[in-house]
Amino acid sequence: MAKLTSRSEDYSKWYNELVVKANLAENSGVRGCMVIKPYGYAIWEKLQAELDKRFKETGHQNAYFPLFVPKSYFEAEEKNAEGFAKECAVVTHYRLKNDPDAPGKLMVDPDAKLEEELIVRPTSEAIIWSTYKNWIQSYRDLPILINQWANVVRWEMRTRLFLRTAEFLWQEGHTAHATKEEAEQEAIQMQEVYRDVVENFMAIPVVKGYKTPSERFAGADETYTIEALMQDGKALQAGTSHFLGQNFAKAFDVKFTTNEGKQEFVWATSWGVSTRLMGALIMTHSDDFGLVLPPKIAPIQVVIVPIHKTDEQLNEIRVVAENLQKELTAKGIAVKFDDDKTTKPGWKFAEYELKGVPVRIAIGPKDLENKQLEIARRDTLEKNSIPMEGAAAHLENLLDAIQKNLFDRAKKFRDEHTTTVTSYDEFKDIIENKGGFVSALWDGTEETEEAIKNETKATIRCIPQHFDQVTEGVDFYSGKPAKFRVLYAKAY
């Protein structure tokens, strides 16, 4: 197996190689669309299951809405159209026919032109709110708390596996409420659900905050975000939750009769995370040897590799391995015993390192003699031997320790790469040379935000909720009185 390009040499190349070599995903024959391979999909499935559980615990139900959105639906919601409907896949015809001029070739049948073009959903607010209109008459029909697992398409010009693809998988929650307060609380609750899963399941530390008006979702009154920091010092927006006010209700004329008999527009939220989180997972934990997976999201948490010369040795090892496997399985730990004879232990070691399996156990004849196991941690690459007696309990604790270590390590990196600045020179120096989050005062104007973005490519990632509004100090760029402390960074 050829080694990966190292991160220090070329981070972007390292990422692409890792995604392909660890069998997570690959580019397809269709421009901008990826194939998510079984190992990558198994990780996504674990994340899906965890998110889905939290959504249901917070009272949401799943449903499914059409893939296609008639063009006119986007015209109803002007801001949304500006934001999403432009770069999209447009279905104009519903039939192919044999090309009379080229035997064996197919052509679009000009007689099968749609009266109205259909857009492959870039997001589903428009189609869902046109549906909610029929579901909502009275306050008794509210709230509606629905989530959808779906594929969406945005015609991105420059794509990268998981991070930016024309088609991607995601979940999108769409809720309808009788009051502004309830909708706001819902948006904030879902931001917290995302933080919880991303931090405690994926071991990725995030900053909770809200977006500046220019960085908001098109059509939102407030966008809540969780922002993560990657190893190369660039930020990644890991999930967003939008308070949509009454914008979509007004666009699609969705009113309800209140308890007092008045007609009012419905309040809305939407919130989503996508396969982009796979990119965040990779770029938070992995190293030059390959993927590093936090135990909770790892499809294989422990792998057992036998070291043997003879079949007799293998059979002796198998007894111990299968016993241990049984004990670990009973504890809910996913174990693989790799007794494949067509590959050597060294090859297996490299393979599971590349695939980020948190703990590798090697068992050879000497280990049997000494009644011990050789254990290698993927996160620290440390090896040591432990007694067979009590190994299952030890391993259970070790997985917890690895989960914690990965989070702590990433948080330490994040904290070390969060710099407070007060001058533009400092700002540019940090953004260009060190990377990471830059904490600074902002005057609250789009002009300043835009100027800094154009000059440095750094954007305001969020206004962190724990800083919030400030009453003293000046903007480092404009010199005007500051309104907020914000986090800047270059971002994916």
Next chain:
Amino acid sequence: MAKLTSRSEDYSKWYNELVVKANLAENSGVRGCMVIKPYGYAIWEKLQAELDKRFKETGHQNAYFPLFVPKSYFEAEEKNAEGFAKECAVVTHYRLKNDPDAPGKLMVDPDAKLEEELIVRPTSEAIIWSTYKNWIQSYRDLPILINQWANVVRWEMRTRLFLRTAEFLWQEGHTAHATKEEAEQEAIQMQEVYRDVVENFMAIPVVKGYKTPSERFAGADETYTIEALMQDGKALQAGTSHFLGQNFAKAFDVKFTTNEGKQEFVWATSWGVSTRLMGALIMTHSDDFGLVLPPKIAPIQVVIVPIHKTDEQLNEIRVVAENLQKELTAKGIAVKFDDDKTTKPGWKFAEYELKGVPVRIAIGPKDLENKQLEIARRDTLEKNSIPMEGAAAHLENLLDAIQKNLFDRAKKFRDEHTTTVTSYDEFKDIIENKGGFVSALWDGTEETEEAIKNETKATIRCIPQHFDQVTEGVDFYSGKPAKFRVLYAKAY
């Protein structure tokens, strides 16, 4: 709540009303595309989970392939193109722009025409085999056992909720093998997995068989099917598993090096079931009062309705109800205690009847006095009282009994509506007046099959595996020597 149209009055109308009123699905603003509502989706999710478990138990992994298929991929596989690529959604452009002649309107940007049109997948053989080509070099890369959960689009002209929609949800397995035998075994195995889930989880009896050449999947050498019979006497194809031979390997040039160093084409299967099964579920068990769900697939298996006049009574009932709920939950039974005060017990009874909840428990003050519960079975509509003591165990057995009764009832109906005929007059009489499966001898020719289809609309649903090839008797239509005993029926 307005009553449903009765089945005897208008079966088709009954079905449509039931789907909408039981909150399973509804038509959307997009022609031929449905919205699957939360209750309908919850049923689909339970079916998905069951199927997914079986797929994994039989060694399959999930993955995800692109939504779009370049037009030229269909040209590679001629038969497949003939079968599916014609009536499809064709993406021709990747951008909209503001219409300069109509403020507020969007138009397709003529400058954003795709070089090659993209087809929204009607099925994924083409895109998947173009991918497998890069994954398969040697026999060591085989077998590939992959399943995908996805949405697909086929531009149907006449659509019906769940049964035939332009977009539908399904799973599609796509496997690659080194030998013909292994691929055939895989196709047969997956047919059996489908039979098992459809019969034992959905309580729908099916006939296993294989399709005649003219009814095969385009590109298959053999199509294995499971065929169910609906209450109106029409058959429904509930799942198919295809042995694809080397057809796709040849179309996409997918060869592997054998153990002996030879180059050979890969053998393939594909298999799928879809949201169509929701239609089969409804039309197998339901009645004039609404949906009837087999307990195993019911999102709510037991509902408890309090009958009370005062809040004090409700509180006393709540103690008993919550205790029972706890006991049932511990047994893995999904229970809902509906203490909503804004609706009356009578309304709730009708609602849960409509939604097919297998068991309804009513608890009133008298029941508390007598330490009993009133129990209503959805399948038979029978009511009786049971002692509170030991109720959980009783209910657990009752759910099993209901599951069995629904299967037995449907099987009895199926058997009573399977008629053996030896003359064309009999055949026409049964097909026109009684409906159901007609077992008859077939001469094995497409001419006979086609003639009967044109004259009666009945098709050969399958050659049942337990009948198979015959050596005596004549075809009832052509009078020629018979080759197979087959099942005819009109079908959905």
